[in-house]
Amino acid sequence: MSDPTEPSPINATERLRQLALDCVLGDLDSPATASRLREGLTTVVAALAGNALQPVARNALEALGAAGSEQERAGLLHLGELIDGLQVALARDHNQSVAPPAVVASPVASSAPQQAATPAAVSVPQQPTPGRDAEMVDLLIDFVAESLEGIERADTILLAAEQTSADAEQVNALFRVFHSIKGVSGFLDIAEVTHLAHVTEALLDQVRQGNLELAGEALEVVLEASSSMRGTLEALRKAATQGQPDPTDAALPALLVRIESASAAAVRPAPVASQASATDATSNSVSREPIASTAQSGAAAGGPMEAPTTAAAVSGVEHRTGRVRDTVKVDLERVDSIVEMVGELIIVESMVVNAPELSRLATAKLRHSLSQMTKISRDLQNATMRMRMVPLGGVFRKMTRLVRDLSRATGKQVQLDLDGEGTEMDRSMVERIEDPLVHMIRNAIDHGIELPEERRSLGKPALATLRLSAAHEGGSVAIGLSDNGRGLPRDKILKKARERGLIRDAGEALTDQDVYALIFLPGFSTANQVTEISGRGVGMDVVKRSVEDMRGRVLVDSTRGEGTSFKLIFPLTLAIIDGMLVTSGDERYIIPSLAIVESLQPTSEMLHTVGDGTELIRVRGEILPLLRLGTLFSVPAAAQATEQTRCVILESAGRKLALLVDDILAQQQVVIKPLGNGLGNVELLAGAAILPDGRVGLILNVDRLGGQLGRRRGANNDLGETAA
Amino acid sequence: MNPDKSLQEQPRSASGATGKYMTFKLAAEEYGLEILKVRELIGLLEITRVPRAPDFIRGLINLRGKVIPVVDLRIKFGMPTVELTSQNVIIVVQIGSTSTGLTMGILVDEVLEVRAIGEQDIEPPPNFQSQAVADFILGVGKADKRIIFLLDIDRVLSGAEASRVADAIR
Numbered sequence: 008m009s010d011p012t013e014p015s016p017i018n019a020t021e022r023l024r025q026l027a028l029d030c031v032l033g034d035l036d037s038p039a040t041a042s043r044l045r046e047g048l049t050t051v052v053a054a055l056a057g058n059a060l061q062p063v064a065r066n067a068l069e070a071l072g073a074a075g076s077e078q079e080r081a082g083l084l085h086l087g088e089l090i091d092g093l094q095v096a097l098a099r100d101h102n103q104s105v106a107p108p109a110v111v112a113s114p115v116a117s118s119a120p121q122q123a124a125t126p127a128a129v130s131v132p133q134q135p136t137p138g139r140d141a142e143m144v145d146l147l148i149d150f151v152a153e154s155l156e157g158i159e160r161a162d163t164i165l166l167a168a169e170q171t172s173a174d175a176e177q178v179n180a181l182f183r184v185f186h187s188i189k190g191v192s193g194f195l196d197i198a199e200v201t202h203l204a205h206v207t208e209a210l211l212d213q214v215r216q217g218n219l220e221l222a223g224e225a226l227e228v229v230l231e232a233s234s235s236m237r238g239t240l241e242a243l244r245k246a247a248t249q250g251q252p253d254p255t256d257a258a259l260p261a262l263l264v265r266i267e268s269a270s271a272a273a274v275r276p277a278p279v280a281s282q283a284s285a286t287d288a289t290s291n292s293v294s295r296e297p298i299a300s301t302a303q304s305g306a307a308a309g310g311p312m313e314a315p316t317t318a319a320a321v322s323g324v325e326h327r328t329g330r331v332r333d334t335v336k337v338d339l340e341r342v343d344s345i346v347e348m349v350g351e352l353i354i355v356e357s358m359v360v361n362a363p364e365l366s367r368l369a370t371a372k373l374r375h376s377l378s379q380m381t382k383i384s385r386d387l388q389n390a391t392m393r394m395r396m397v398p399l400g401g402v403f404r405k406m407t408r409l410v411r412d413l414s415r416a417t418g419k420q421v422q423l424d425l426d427g428e429g430t431e432m433d434r435s436m437v438e439r440i441e442d443p444l445v446h447m448i449r450n451a452i453d454h455g456i457e458l459p460e461e462r463r464s465l466g467k468p469a470l471a472t473l474r475l476s477a478a479h480e481g482g483s484v485a486i487g488l489s490d491n492g493r494g495l496p497r498d499k500i501l502k503k504a505r506e507r508g509l510i511r512d513a514g515e516a517l518t519d520q521d522v523y524a525l526i527f528l529p530g531f532s533t534a535n536q537v538t539e540i541s542g543r544g545v546g547m548d549v550v551k552r553s554v555e556d557m558r559g560r561v562l563v564d565s566t567r568g569e570g571t572s573f574k575l576i577f578p579l580t581l582a583i584i585d586g587m588l589v590t591s592g593d594e595r596y597i598i599p600s601l602a603i604v605e606s607l608q609p610t611s612e613m614l615h616t617v618g619d620g621t622e623l624i625r626v627r628g629e630i631l632p633l634l635r636l637g638t639l640f641s642v643p644a645a646a647q648a649t650e651q652t653r654c655v656i657l658e659s660a661g662r663k664l665a666l667l668v669d670d671i672l673a674q675q676q677v678v679i680k681p682l683g684n685g686l687g688n689v690e691l692l693a694g695a696a697i698l699p700d701g702r703v704g705l706i707l708n709v710d711r712l713g714g715q716l717g718r719r720r721g722a723n724n725d726l727g728e729t730a731a
Numbered sequence: 732m733n734p735d736k737s738l739q740e741q742p743r744s745a746s747g748a749t750g751k752y753m754t755f756k757l758a759a760e761e762y763g764l765e766i767l768k769v770r771e772l773i774g775l776l777e778i779t780r781v782p783r784a785p786d787f788i789r790g791l792i793n794l795r796g797k798v799i800p801v802v803d804l805r806i807k808f809g810m811p812t813v814e815l816t817s818q819n820v821i822i823v824v825q826i827g828s829t830s831t832g833l834t835m836g837i838l839v840d841e842v843l844e845v846r847a848i849g850e851q852d853i854e855p856p857p858n859f860q861s862q863a864v865a866d867f868i869l870g871v872g873k874a875d876k877r878i879i880f881l882l883d884i885d886r887v888l889s890g891a892e893a894s895r896v897a898d899a900i901r
Contacts, residue, residue: 351796594780640782680798682791686784695779695791695798703779703791703798 143195144247150191151244154200154236157184159401161233162408165226169411173221181229182211188236199239199259206263207232210270219270228266234412235262339434342394349384349391350583350678356384357699392579395435399477399486400428402441406448406475413452420459420469421452426476432484436557436577440486443550447488447573448473450547455492455571465568467491483601484579489572495565497522507531523563524662527551555710558584558693560601560659576601586706588675588698589655589668591636592644595704597677597696598666602657602709606671609654624654624665631656633665634712639691645669659713666712675699679706690714751847752872754879755822755839758810763872763879766845770823770834775815789838794823801836802888808867813840826885835888848872853881 052065161184164177173181189204207229213219221229235256242254359365360377369377403425414421432440451473459469476487501514504525514522525531529548554561559577578584578601586597587606607626614633615623622633633654637645646652646669655666677696682689693708752763778790778801787807791798801821805812821836856868867887872879 347796354796642782682781682798682800686781686788686800689781689784691783692781697793697796697798701793702777703793705779705781705791 147195147197147247148244150195151240151247154188154191154240157188158233158237158240159404160184162230163404165230165233166407166411168221168226175215178211178214178221182208182215185211185232197243197253199253199256200236200243202263203232203236203239203259203266206266206270207236210266213270219272224265224272225269228262228269230411231262232266234408235259342391346391346395347678349388351697353384353388353676354678354697354699354701356380358701361699392433392583393431395433396431396579397434397437398429398431399437399440402437402444403428403475403477405441406444409445409448410452410473413449417452418458419452419456419471421456421471421473424472424474424476426474427478430477430479430484432477432577433579439553439557440575440577443553443575444475444486444488446547446550448475451488451490451492451571455490455494457493479579480576484577486575486577487572488575489570491570494567494569495523495526495563495571497567500525503531504528519565520662523565526563527561558599558601583676584679584696584706586675586677586696587655588672588704589636589653590670590672591640591668592642592646594640594642595672595698595702596636596668597675597704597706598655598657599693599706599709600674602659604656604658604663606653606655609649609652609665609667611649614649626654626656626665629663631663631665633667635667637667637669639712657709657712659710662713664713677704677706751845752879752881753822753845754843755820756841756843757804757808757839761843761877761879762804762839762882763846763848764822764824764882764884768824768826768884770825772842773821773823773836775817775819775821792821792836794834794836797834799823799834799836801838803838804887805838805840807887824884824888826888833888837884837888846874848874848879848881 161181164173164181167173168177185204185208189201189208192200192204210219210225210229211221214221214225219225235258239254239256239259242256246252246254360381365373365377407423407425410421410423413419456471456473457465457467462469462471472491474487474489478485478487497519500522501510501517504510504514507528509525509528509531510517526547527550529546531546531548551561554575554577557577559575562574562576563571564574565571584597585600587600587603589596589598609624613625615625615630617623622635624631624633635645635652636642637647649667652667652669653671655668655671657664657666675698677698679694679696682692682695690711691708693706696704696706698704751766753766753769754761754763756762773792773794776792778792780790781788781800784790787803789801789803789806792801803812815838818841819838820842821838822842823834823836826833826835852873853870854873855870856865857871858865867882869881869883872881
C-alpha cells in the first residue's frame with residue numbers, strides 16, 4: 008500500500024479537495040467544470056496507481072462520465088459524495104495508514120483492512136485554516152447551532168439506548184444527525200468535524216444495516232463522538248466569532264481510530280471473529296475493557312434505573328418528533344420589547360380603571376367595558392409572558408448526559424431521576440440556570456455521593472440516586488436537586504471555615520442552617536483535593552450569586568449519611584414580581600412577596616433593645632433581629648410608636664428578620680426596572696417600579712437588609728459580615 | 732416621536748464649543764448646555780427620593796415608563812436649595828453614547844431659550860475659586876451683554892463622583 012513518504016497521495020488529496028469544492032460549488036452543467044473534473048480525476052486515478060483506493064477514484068470518474076452525459080443532478084451529487092469520501096479516506100490513508108471506512112463506496116468495502124499502524128502514530132491531517140469572510144462565519148455559526156441541537160437529540164437517543172436498545176427509527180435519527188453534520192461541515196471545510204461525523208456515520212450505517220449492535224463499545228464510542236463533536240463545535244464557534252484559527256482537538260485521532268475499529272468489528276456478520284481479532288492485534292492500545300465495564304454497569308443500573316430515566320428520555324423524543332408544531336423564529340429583542348410594553352400597558356390600564364374621576368361618572372356600561380378591558384389586558388399579559396417561557400426539559404436532558412459522564416469519570420454509580428421537565432420558565436432564566444445546575448451536580452457527585460464499595464458497607468444500595476425536579480410553587484418555580492449521598496459534613500465545613508478565617512470560634516453555637524450557609528461563602532470548598540470535576544476555586548458562592556442575580560433563592564437541607572437536597576426558588580419571570588406595597592412616612596416601598604414570611608401587628612411588649620440599640624422582636628417564642636425601615640432610610644415623618652407600625656417578617660438566605668414599616672397597603676404586581684448607575688450606594692434597593700398612580704416606587708433588596716444586620720453585629724458575629 | 736433623532740441630525744459644529752445651547756437659570760445666573768445632549772423638557776412631576784443615594788440625586792421619575800434619575804444642579808453646585816415651584820423644569824439629557832449612555836434628568840430653576848453662540852463669543856473658563864464648579868465649565872458665552880456659563884454636562888453627571896458610585900454598585 009501507500010508509503011507515507013511518497014508524495015503522490017497527498018497531492019491527490021489536495022487535488023481531490025479542489026474537485027470536491029468544484030462539485031459542490033461549481034456549475035456542474037457547464038462543460039468547462041465537467042472537463043476540469045474529469046481531468047482532475049484522471050490525474051488522481053493515475054496518482055493512486057497501486058493503491059487500494061484507485062478503484063474508488065475510477066468509480067468516481069465513471070460516475071462523472073454518467074453525470075456529464077445525462078446532466079443528472081443526482082449523479083453529480085453522488086459524485087460529490089464519492090469524492091468527499093475518497094478525500095477523507097485518502098487523507099487518512101496517507102497520514103495514518105488505517106483502512107478506509109467501509110461506507111465510502113462499494114469497491115472499498117471489498118478491500119478489507121490489510122494494514123494498520125498503531126494508534127500512537129495517528130494524526131489528523133493538519134489543515135490550513137480556511138479564511139472565512141463574514142458570510143461564511145454566519146453560516147458556520149448557524150451550522151454550529153443546528154448541529155448542537157442535533158447532538159442534543161442524539162444524546163437523548165443514546166442515553167435511552169443504554170437502557171433499552173435503540174429501534175430502527177432511533178438509529179435512523181442518529182444517522183441523520185451525523186449525516187447532516189458531515190454534509191454541511193464538508194461544505195464549510197471543517198476537516199475535523201467532517202472526519203468525526205464521517206466515521207461515526209459509517210459506524211451508524213453498519214448499525215442501520217443490522218451488521219452491528221448499538222451496544223457496548225459501539226455505543227460507547229458514539230457517545231464519545233457526540234461529546235467530542237459538541238466540544239469541537241463549541242470551540243469552533245468561539246474561535247470563528249473571535250476570528251481565530253480553527254481549534255484542533257488532540258484527543259480526536261485516538262477517538263477516530265476507536266470508532267473505526269468498533270465499526271470494523273462488525274463489517275460482515277460471518278467473519279466477525281477473525282475481523283475482531285485482527286483489529287485487536289493491529290490497534291492494541293484500543294482498550295476492549297470498556298465493553299465489559301459498560302455492560303456491567305449497564306446491568307447494575309438496569310433494574311431500578313430503567314423505569315424513570317428511559318421513560319423520561321423516550322417521552323422527550325416523542326415530544327420532539329411526535330407532534331410537529333408550526334413555529335416562527337422571532338428575535339428575542341422584539342419579544343422583550345413587547346413584554347415590556349405590555350407591562351406598561353397593564354400599569355396604565357390600572358391607572359385608568361382606578362382613576363377616581365372615572366368612578367364618579369361611571370355608568371354601568373362603562374364599568375362593564377372597563378372590567379372587560381382589565382380582563383383582556385391580563386390575558387394579553389399572560390400570553391406575552393408565555394412567549395418567553397420554555398420548558399426546562401432541554402436543560403434537564405443535558406444533565407442526564409453530564410451525570411452519565413461524571414459517574415464514569417468518578418467510578419460512582421449514579422442514576423438521575425428527572426421530574427417535572429415540562430415546567431416552564433422564562434427563556435433567559437433557563438439559559439442562565441444551566442451553569443449553576445452543572446456546578447451543583449458536579450458537587451453532588453464529586454463530594455456528596457460515595458463510591459459503590461463505601462455505599463455497600465454503609466448498607467446503602469451501590470447505585471446512588473440524584474433527583475432533579477421542577478415544579479411550580481405558587482408564583483415561583485422551584486428546582487430541586489437531591490442526592491442520597493453522605494450529606495453535608497458539619498465538622499468538615501466548620502474546620503474549613505476556621506481555616507479560611509470565616510469563623511473564629513469552634514462554631515458550636517451555629518445552627519445547622521448557619522453551618523450550611525457557610526458553603527455559599529466565596530472561596531469556600533470542602534474538597535480535600537482539587538479534583539478534575541469540582542473544587543477548582545469556584546464554589547457554591549458562584550451558584551448562589553447567579554441564582555440571586557435571577558432574583559432566586561437557594562435553600563439547602565442535609566441529613567448526615569442520608570443525603571443533601573438543594574432547592575432553588577425562582578420567580579416565573581425576571582420582568583415582573585409580586586410585591587407587597589408598604590409605607591414609611593410619605594414614602595412607599597415594595598417588598599418582594601417571595602421574601603415575606605408573614606406580617607403582624609407588633610406591641611411594645613414584643614420589642615427588646617439590647618446594649619448599643621440593637622432591637623429584637625419576640626414572635627411566638629422566636630427572637631428575631633429588627634430593623635426599622637424609617638430609620639434605615641432616614642424617612643422623614645416615619646412612625647415611631649410601635650402601635651402605629653406594622654411588622655413584616657422576612658426571610659433571606661435561611662435567616663429571618665423583622666422589618667417595621669408604617670403600614671401595609673396592598674399586594675401589587677410590578678414591572679421591575681433597573682436603577683442604573685449614578686445613584687450611589689443603593690445596595691439596599693433591588694430596583695424600581697412604576698406604581699399604579701404613575702409614581703416610582705422602590706423595591707427593597709431583602710438579602711441586603713440581612714447583610715445590614717450582619718454589619719451591625721459584625722463585631723461579635725463574623726458570619727453576617729462575610730455574608731454581607 | 733423621537734426627539735433625539737431629529738436633534739442628532741443637525742450638523743455638528745466643527746469647532747469645539749460653538750453651537751446651539753439650551754440656556755437655563757440657576758439662582759441668579761444663566762447656564763447653557765449643548766442642545767445635542769437635550770432629549771426633552773418636562774415639567775415638574777413627582778420625584779421619588781432614593782434613600783442613601785448622594786444628596787445631589789433628587790430622586791427617580793417615571794418618564795413614560797422609563798425610570799430615570801434626576802440630579803438637582805443646585806445641590807451639585809453647592810447652592811442653597813429652595814422650594815420647588817411651577818417654574819422648575821427637568822431637562823432630560825443623554826450623556827455618553829446613545830447605546831451605552833445614561834438618560835438623566837437635571838432639575839433647574841427655569842428654562843430660558845435655545846440660542847446659537849458663535850466661537851468668537853466664547854471665552855475660556857476663568858479661574859474659579861471652587862475647582863468643583865470649574866471642572867464643569869466648558870467656557871463662558873457672551874450674548875446681549877449677558878454671560879452664560881456653558882456646562883460640560885457629561886462631566887457634571889458622570890464626573891468622579893458618579894463613576895465612583897457606579898463602581899460601588901457593581
